[in-house]
Amino acid sequence: MRVIRFSVEGLVNSYRVPFFRNYHKTFLAPPKTTIIGMLVNIMRESEGKYYNILEDNSIKVSVLIESIEGRLKDLWAYKVLEDSNNGRSVIRRDKLYKPVYTIYLKIEDQDLFENVLDSLKSPKSIPSLGLDDEIVKIFDIETRELSNNNSNIINSVFMDENYKYKYIVLDNSLTIETPSCNLIATYFKIELDDRGARQVRTPKNELRQVEYINCEIEVEDIQSYIDSETGKKVVFY
Numbered sequence: 001m002r003v004i005r006f007s008v009e010g011l012v013n014s015y016r017v018p019f020f021r022n023y024h025k026t027f028l029a030p031p032k033t034t035i036i037g038m039l040v041n042i043m044r045e046s047e048g049k050y051y052n053i054l055e056d057n058s059i060k061v062s063v064l065i066e067s068i069e070g071r072l073k074d075l076w077a078y079k080v081l082e083d084s085n086n087g088r089s090v091i092r093r094d095k096l097y098k099p100v101y102t103i104y105l106k107i108e109d110q111d112l113f114e115n116v117l118d119s120l121k122s123p124k125s126i127p128s129l130g131l132d133d134e135i136v137k138i139f140d141i142e143t144r145e146l147s148n149n150n151s152n153i154i155n156s157v158f159m160d161e162n163y164k165y166k167y168i169v170l171d172n173s174l175t176i177e178t179p180s181c182n183l184i185a186t187y188f189k190i191e192l193d194d195r196g197a198r199q200v201r202t203p204k205n206e207l208r209q210v211e212y213i214n215c216e217i218e219v220e221d222i223q224s225y226i227d228s229e230t231g232k233k234v235v236f237y
Contacts, residue, residue: 117141
């Protein structure tokens with residue numbers, strides 16, 4: 001199976017977990033919706049293209065968390081309608097310091113495959129992952145042939161659909177994050193007004209994103225693939 005493999009590295013990035021309002025908790029890995037948003041941005045495509053790709057599932061992703069050097073928090077002040085506190089409020093936000101990811105893309109449409117590959121090599125817009133100002137470096141872009149993984153071991157983030165799984169610690173000397181999961185939408189349903197502008201965006205197909213660092217996961221009955229160059233075993237969603 002031919003896929004695109006590339007790496008991204010940020011300085012300070014955050015991927016807000018939905019349903020956290022007064023405190024912005026972050027995923028350890030960018031959700032699929034965030035990755036597709038970056039791809040659409042560097043291709044300089046329309047917002048409509050973004051929603052079509054998500055709903056059609058025409059780009060499947062797999063994410064490996066290579067490293068995160070640390071975490072920090074900041075305070076974000078914003079304006080509110082209420083008169084209290086001079087119409088201002090503050091939110092505490094989690095941030096990841098120097099996160100590095102390897103991302104695989106599975107794209108059946110050949111034209112879209114080539115467009116994404118070209119845009120990764122020569123972005124038409126400045127790439128960001130998370131908020132607009134959370135710029136990332138894209139590097140080590142290449143195509144790879146993956147084969148079926150015949151074991152139950154995986155190394156990538158995956159979506160939990162009531163799988164049975166357990167984790168295996170790789171190296172006790174490293175920083176370890178055991179598996180955690182948070183609910184995330186995999187696509188959105190939108191409603192347009194009479195002028196064609198987006199009015200309402202409703203999350204759809206909400207699943208639990210399972211992420212971890214310096215562990216392997218043994219999971220039953222999940223389709224996965226192996227990269228023979230790195231030995232990493234990945235799941236697409």
